[in-house]
Amino acid sequence: xxxxxxxxxxxxxxxxxxxxxxxxxxxxxxxxxxxxxxxxxxxxxxxxxxxxxxxxxxxxxxxxxxxxxxxxxxxxxxxxxxxxxxxxxxxxxxxxxxxxxxxxxxxxxx
Amino acid sequence: xxxxxxxxxxxxxxxxxxxxxxxxxxxxxxxxxxxxxxxxxxxxxxxxxxxxxxxxxxxxxxxxxxxxxxxxxxxxxxxxxxxxxxxxxxxxxxxxxxxxxxxxxxxxxxxxxxxxx
Numbered sequence: 001x002x003x004x005x006x007x008x009x010x011x012x013x014x015x016x017x018x019x020x021x022x023x024x025x026x027x028x029x030x031x032x033x034x035x036x037x038x039x040x041x042x043x044x045x046x047x048x049x050x051x052x053x054x055x056x057x058x059x060x061x062x063x064x065x066x067x068x069x070x071x072x073x074x075x076x077x078x079x080x081x082x083x084x085x086x087x088x089x090x091x092x093x094x095x096x097x098x099x100x101x102x103x104x105x106x107x108x109x110x
Numbered sequence: 111x112x113x114x115x116x117x118x119x120x121x122x123x124x125x126x127x128x129x130x131x132x133x134x135x136x137x138x139x140x141x142x143x144x145x146x147x148x149x150x151x152x153x154x155x156x157x158x159x160x161x162x163x164x165x166x167x168x169x170x171x172x173x174x175x176x177x178x179x180x181x182x183x184x185x186x187x188x189x190x191x192x193x194x195x196x197x198x199x200x201x202x203x204x205x206x207x208x209x210x211x212x213x214x215x216x217x218x219x220x221x222x223x224x225x226x227x
Contacts, residue, residue, distance in 0.1 A: 036218070043116075043203050043218040044154070089153060096142060096207060098216060100153045 002027040004092050006101025014109055019080050021104045023090035024072040030092040030099075033066060033073045038087045038103075047088075048075070080108045112208045113137055116219035123194055124227055131189045131222045133204030139184035140206035144216065145177070148201045160187045194226045 003026040013019050025033075031052040036044035050057045050064045050073065057064050061080075066073040073092075077084055085108045091098040113136040123129050133143055141162045146154040158179050159167045166179035176198075178190040187206075191198055201223055205216040 034215070041221070041223070043114075043221045046215070046217060049215065096216075097144070097156060097159060102153045 002030060002092055002094070002099040004090060004099050004101045006090050006104060008104060009102065010105045010107070012107045012109065013080050015080060015082060017080055019077045019084070019106055019108075021075045021088055021090070021106075022072060023074070023092070023101050024070075025092040025099075026071065027092070027094060027099075028068075028071065029094040032093050033064070034091050034098070035062075035064060035075050036089045036091065038089065040086075044089060077106075080106075082108050082110055084108050112215075112217040114204065114206050114217050114219040116204055116222050118222060119220060120223040120225075122225045122227065125195050126193055128190055128192045129194055129224060131191075131202055131204075131224075133187045133189070133206070133219055135185045135206040135208075135217075138206070138208050140187075140208065141184060142207040143181060143187040144205045144207075145179060145187070145189050146203045146205070148203060148221075154203065157189075191224065194224070196226045199224055199226045 005024045034049035037047045038044045048062050048064050050066050061078045063076040087103045087105050089103050090101040115134045117132045143160040145157045148154050156169050157172045160179045160181040162181045168174045181187040201221050203221040205218040208215045
């Protein structure tokens with residue numbers, strides 16, 4: 001089955017800096033890669049996603065890049081703000097069931 | 111759009127009792143919903159896939175007789191934890207597949223915190 005590795009497990013940045021979270025996947029058939037943000041005690045919130053026919057997607061301060069050949073995708077957050085502090089999960093799927101990474105705890109310090 | 115709700119948001123019950131958790135898609139129809147559990151500081155673990163009008167598909171290691179899933183309508187799926195024990199205490203989260211926005215976009219509910227005493 002699909003195996004998704006996510007790094008780093010924790011990330012601390014200063015407000016205004018950029019944050020990058022990387023994920024690799026094992027199943028070459030995977031074609032959909034969403035990113036979720038989860039705040040403490042809440043459900044995951046979809047923040048951006050990318051499909052395998054696209055190499056990059058951007059939404060304001062958030063961008064995702066996909067390298068199908070290398071089987072890795074990354075989340076980029078620019079101009080970080082304290083409210084960006086949360087746990088971020090990447091996921092990959094070739095169907096409907098999502099395979100999640102283990103999460104990255106992002107802390108943005110003022 | 112694509113809002114998913116869960117009820118209750120938290121529940122405390124005695125060991126041996128059953129607890130029902132509801133998952134609703136509020137502004138779209140979802141033929142497929144998913145149930146996850148999440149332990150503190152861990153990732154989401156898929157428990158089962160719930161399809162409207164048919165039996166749920168359970169992941170390996172998940173007891174179907176303990177975690178009863180019913181998806182009776184296009185907007186409602188329920189998870190019943192039967193004869194709950196302290197080890198069932200966890201954060202249960204549902205998600206719904208938003209077919210109108212794409213065939214594989216999952217939107218998650220806010221979660222239900224279950225504590226079994």
